[in-house]
Amino acid sequence: MEPREKRLVFPFSAIVGQEKAKLALLAVAVNPLIGGVLLKGDKGTGKSTLVRALANVLPEIEVVADCPFNCNPKNPLEMCDSCYERYENGEELPIAKRKMRVVDLPLSVTIDRLVGTVDVERFLKEGKKALQPGILAEANRGVLYIDEVNLLDDYIADSLLDAAAMGWNTIEREGISFRHPARFILVGSMNPEEGELRPQILDRFGLCVEVSAPMNPEERIEIVKRVEEFHEDPISFYKKYESEEKKLTERIVKAREILPKVEISDDLLKLLAETVVNLGIKTNRAEIATIKTAKAIAALNGRRRVSLEDLEKAMELALPHRLRDRPFQNPPQMRPPKPKDDSKQDHDHKGDHKHEHKKEEKSERRNQESRSQGIGNLEQNFRSSEAKIPRIESKNFDGSEFTGYRSSRDVSVTVVNFPKGIPVSYVPPKGEIRDVDFYNSVICAMLNGKKPPIKLDLNDLRVRVRKAKAPTLWVLLLDSSGSMAVQKRISIAKGIAEKLVENGYIKKSKMALIVAKGNQAEIFVPPTKNYWEVLEKIESVPTGGRTPLSSALYNLLLLANRERMKDRSVKVRAFLITDGKANVPLFGKRIKEEITELARVLKKRDIELTVYDTRGRGINPGLSYVPILERVAGAKVHKV
Structure with missing residues (x-):
């Protein structure tokens, strides 16, 4: 079945243009620790096609054959609690090779489906508490793809961010305590017209690429021809690019082998740090993601030393989405870094940066919203209008500057029998049953005198009460x-x-x-x-x-x-x-x-x-x- 699945996906190497997006996806395939890729662009620009095509060129990985969490059999630090216990007891773990997978995260996903929940069937038959793995388990050591990531519910996004930051999914619920690795390549796509991403989620993406349709007529004609050819005969079309796909896979495998040996000079590190400071970027993830990306790009090109060109490409991918200090601020223009040839140039370069830094400090004191040149007219108008706003007075106002509504508690609602929000309790159902709390339903059945294997009836069922954010x-x-x-x-x-x-x-x-x-x-x-x-x-x-x-x-x-x-x-x-x-x-x-x-x-x-x-x-x-x-x-x- 696997070759057939490959042919049904548009080949990665057949995609016309989008070189930046391709480079970003290949870089995170080489080093997942970069932190993922966000593809931003208008509808119909090929964002989803790029991600699904990536699955064709991802290499195979070794996993524990009988483990649902895709644990690494050769690294105890990447094992779930169960595999680690077997490893510590000296058991030889069975090994299997498996393709890295692209796992889709639907916008309608529930928290139970995401992190995992009680295995109801086993609990009913045997009376034992066991875990039913969620999407984070399926995505471990693979790619987790979120289409329209900006529309994801907040409570789902928060759980996802915790797992992505820690590299582990910890489940503490309904009497179950379990932990498994959740080290995945996070890839998201979005159309900015449908709303912006929360800053916390945006910063989690190591790289961000603006995807736009090519404006060259020849390229657009070539896209139409290839899509038509693929739709007419997908199998023949895939065979046409099969050798290119294999070369890309081999390139990723070789780059992974080279990556631990890739080095970057102190001069380039210093240049990067100065550039990040001058751009006013506060998060340390900027330098970390840029260095990892530059090394991955060098490894993809078969080199063991990062060049200035590698660093420039990495900065274009890792820095732009971190330039804004606040919403709707047009970011300052990025200037490509310049290498230092000798000590004199180095001295002059330092002097320039000191001079620029002093100017920025003065600008910061005058107006904290702008750090450098390149702010657009909209932001300038915003600041000039805001400067004219006097202090607002009212009976229930504390006299501080206007900030709008900061508390979100007043827009939360309690929902019953509706699978959205954070579970807080459970009640007997009324009418249609949509959000069954199986664990507490079984507990109620056992309190009513039933013993395993348990057969639930309507009197035993309970539905969840959740706290949800009201639209x-x-x-x-x-x-x-x-x-x-x-x-x-x-x-x-x-x-x-x-x-x-x-x-x-x-x-x-x-x-x-x-x-x-x-x-x-x-x-x-x-x-x-x-x-x-x-x-x-x-x-x-x-x-x-x-x-x-x-x-x-x-x-x-x-x-x-x-x-x-x-x-x-x-x-x-x-x-x-x-x-x-x-x-x-x-x-x-x-x-x-x-x-x-x-x-x-x-x-x-x-x-x-x-x-x-x-x-x-x-x-x-x-x-x-x-x-x-x-x-x-x-x-x-x-x-x-």
Whole structure:
């Protein structure tokens, strides 16, 4: 069956272009300790094809034949508890050769399936507690592939990160204590338009590559021809590239043999460290991943010494995704390192770095958000707008700088009989059974007097109670009417809106933007996790015209209803940035009556409203409807 599986996968060597992505994948195949690869790019650019094709060129590994964890029979440090006990007792472990596998991690995976759980069948028949291995066991010493990794649930990602960082999966649950190695090549792919990755997960990937479709017509024509040929006759197409695939496998095997002997000079190490410092990268994983990658590239080329070219290629793969200090910051431009030829050049080079470092310190004191040149216009506008935001005051505000919502406890929900979230308890089922707690069901059966082998009935079954993160929607309502142009209120409003987008990114909330201007409000951005799009729309919002506040609140209600039709558990938070004035009725009624009625519905629909009142201190002519929203809708009001 194995040769047939190979032919059904598009050959790695037949992929046109994408040389950086290929190099990154081959490097981690040589040295999995690099920490994995993240492929970022638009849909249809061949990210999944690259990863699945990698399986064809991965070499065979030796494993303990009767162990489900793919333990290394020659290294006790890479053995599970059971194999290590056998090894210590002097037992000769059976050895088998097996291809490295690419294991897919589905987005719908449960925590039990990921880390492992109780073997229910054995427990029911024999009454013994045994472990049923999870996906981390299957992926040990192989490749764990997560498509759309940015959409992975937080609690799953946290467990995955723990295993990836430690190299071990420790299972402590339901009376079972077990540990097995979980040393896998972590490969993820994502489309940035669907949302960004959490910084903690992003830093776990040793390498990151931007994958884009080639803009050369000849290359695109060649891609079409090869794909058509593969679809017409996969077997013949694979045979055409079979020799190239074998050469790649042999190259990886040879590189693994050379890798322990590869050396890097102190000059290159110093050059790398200086470059990382000058770029303002704080994590030590930057240098570690770069050195390991440079050595792997040298080994792939059959050399035992890292060259400057190897280091440059490694830096292009390991550093770009670590350049941002904060969300939505355009990273500084990377400059290729220059070798030092003699002591004079070395002295001059040091002087240059000292001079640059002093300049960076001055810049750091002026503005901590930028460390070097190359920050884009969007970030400069963001900083200039943010600088204009004065301190915000309110009844329930502590007087510190505006930071948005930092606690995520208020968006967690308790779910019963639903396989998402962290298990906290169990209860008897009501209605359809979807999330059975087998272990506690068996315990209940035994407490009811049943003995192994146990046959469960409906009275014995229990379903899990879980804590899960509720999906959230943050709606920004931006007043850009003519009155907001007074005293540059719109600049302050846009600065607040951009800060809210940054906090929404941290909380992984969906964002939407409604703009109140002219005769009616308009939904500028429907609910999305493409935070860059929201920022760009905020920047481009024009100012002028009348203030349709009623229309903005009505659009908010419509938006919330649509999202809750998809998922009833959605928590909706609205942030209204306005001077509180309104002069356009929605239904032909008096504006005060309309806003009072809409505010009452907002409270009834459990939509949490926060108002940022941009009116300055002193005399403000004209009626403000902010007090009505505070009194009727229960809005939290922050005075700017």
